[in-house]
Amino acid sequence: MSLVRRSQGATAQPVAFVLLMANPDPSGWRGATTDLLRVILAMAFLWVPTAAFSASLLVVYPEAPEPYREAFAQMMEGLARTTQQPLRSKTLTAKTTPEAFRDWLMDAGPDETVVLLGYQALSLYGRDPPPVRRVIVGGVSVLPSQTPLPGISLTLDPMLYLHMLHTLLPNIRRVVVYCNAQEQPWIAQVEQAALAARIEVERVIVTDAFDVARQLRMTFQTLDPKTTALWFGRNTLTLNADLLYSYVLEQTWDRGIAAFSETVLLTKYGLLFALYPNYTEVGAEIGALVRQQTHPAGLQFSRASQFAFNRRTARHLGIALRDDVIRQAKPLFPEP
Structure with missing residues (x-):
């Protein structure tokens, strides 16, 4: 294509x-x-x-192995579809110098929007920003507060997780959120979303795998599965996957606890659900920013999500398997 x-x-x-x-x-x-x-x-x-x-777009994106290459291709597809503008693309490789990168941007026309996809492009731009240009960022999982440039983050709006949790388990009024110490700006956003959703949030900040295991033991002893769910941030259970995955899956299953994350693999293993980016629609969100005359400062959370769901775990938790939820799930586990 x-x-x-x-x-x-x-x-x-x-x-x-x-x-x-x-x-x-x-x-x-x-x-x-x-x-x-x-x-x-x-x-x-x-x-x-x-x-x-009439103006074209300059899109700078990294050379990457699969599945990242496909993700960038899908973002560019959504961008092109939404803007209906011709795309000029430049590929960053390991041999691309900061000087070459700057030359690409300087050669862009005065009316041409520059879209930077991925961490490498954002890093090179930050070293020596060229004169004022319309620059939009995408394809990075940074938080809205972590760069002044406008764009769309691959980090999903926390409200989407809380909405899905309410759809599946409307009686849950409290969420214990495990996050890495480096993710504290993210947990602040989660707490704002929870306040709007009238859900209480307890944050558990962890630094290493031993800390996760210690905190989990206390959480499992006190958590009420009828009213409380567990939310695992991206860099928590991965601190020691071999140890923590099996422990969490065993404990949540035995105690009937609803647990969810940002990792599709954990849903396959047995957590209830995960949300992850729909890359084509993320590209469409970037395209919508391109079409705006003025851009908001900083990144915005993406709302272009896809939904992974484990129906075996849902049955175990007594969740009614609604047809609309099943149709929405991609992927659905266990696979037919």
Whole structure:
């Protein structure tokens, strides 16, 4: 699939003009007026898209192995689909120098928007930002407060997790959130979302695998599974996957505790659900920013999520398996 597309307006304009003018009304003054209206409408159709989408986009993205390469390709597809603008792309490799990167940006036209995808592009830009350009960032899992540049983070809006939890278990009013010490800016955002959702949040900050295991023992002894769920941040159980995965899965199953995360693999093993980015729609969100005349400061959370669900665990927890939830789950575990 080609990710570089010409503006569809350029091909649609002549077709629209022909359709409007192909069947003129021959009945005297009324026909002349109708023909004039057709001409005006056709000229308006021709002019507006050209003014809106004449500039191209420069997209800088990294050379990456699978599955990351496919993720960047999907983001570019969503970006092209939403903006309907031609994309010029530059690929960052291990041999790309800061000077070459800066030259790419300096060569961009004055009306050209630059989209930086991935950490490497963001890092190179931060070293020596060129003169003012419209720069938008994507393809990075940083928090809105961690860069002043506008863009869309791969970190999903915490409200999406709480909404899914309420859909599956409406009686849950408290969530114990495990997060790495480095993720404290993220947990602050989680607490804001929970306040809006009227859910109590208890944060558990961990630093290493031993700390996770120690804290979990206390949590499992006091947690009420009827009212409380567990949420594992990205860099918690991965501190020692061999030890912590099996312990958490065993304890949550035996005690009937709903637990969820950002990791699809954990849902496959037995946690209730996970949310992860829909990369094509993340690209579409970036494209929507490109189309805006002014951009908000800093990154925004993405709301383009996909849903992984373990129906075996759901049955064990007594959750009714609604058809709309099953259809939404991609992937659904255990696999048919």
